[in-house]
Amino acid sequence: MTKQEQFAAAMGRYHAAPGYARFRVGVSAAVVTLQAASVALVPWGSLSIAGALLAALAAYLVADFVNGIVHMIMDNTDTYGGIVGPLVAVFHLHHKTPRYTSTNPVAIYVLESGSKHWLVPYLAALVYVQTLGVMPAGLTLALVLVGLLSSFAEVSHYLCHNSTHPTVRLLQRLRLLLPPEHHAIHHTQDNVGYAFLNGLTDPLLDAIARRTCGGYVSRTDKHVGDYQRPK
Secondary structure (H helix, E strand, C coil): CCHHHHHHHHHHHHHHCHHHHHHHHHHHHHHHHHHHHHHHCCCHHHCCHHHHHHHHHHHHHHHHHHHHHHHHHHHCCCCCCCCCHHHHHHHHHHHCCCCCCCCCHHHHHHHHHHHCCCHHHHHHHHHHHHHHCCCCHHHHHHHHHHHHHHHHHHHHHHHHHHCCCHHHHHHHHCCCCCCHHHHHHHHHCCCCCCCCCCCCCHHHHHHHHHHHCCCCCCCHHHHHCCCCCCC
């Protein structure tokens, strides 16, 4: 089969097997539950204002970079077989229909966390280490915020595509959210602009992509072809 046929077959398996939708809901529930647990275990009384601000800054950069790396890997993965193949295929649809269905940002946070499979082991390990009480307070907060901001990146991406509210535009200009002017390069060029929390780490991500990836426009985007979601 051609890659386009493999993609269509993977999407067929995705829609035919209700387990994929249930898995997404399960991942979302696990992520949000573990995030809440990690926040509750932060030693808030041991944090200084300066330490908290430094942790937040570091987390913003790390989360932007890590989620950009995951985005890069997924955009350039073209293996549609096996149990994971349908999840890869579903991910590739975001270039074909970049605009989200308008909804509440809180719902985006929760529902889109269902695609953050890697966050489950990350947060589970983090919560376990937190219960041991061996990490400095600043490092603990930074790692907890990376977990939270990884889900919030989906909200930032949603607002980038769907909102022109003045407050959102201000936060985008301050680079607390992803500016549409910056993110546009990911949809108009190839193999660039993978970051989607605020885009500050894109220069580093672009350099990595140039050395490791073939790009999505000439490969995985073509696999989607003229595929239409079932009504």
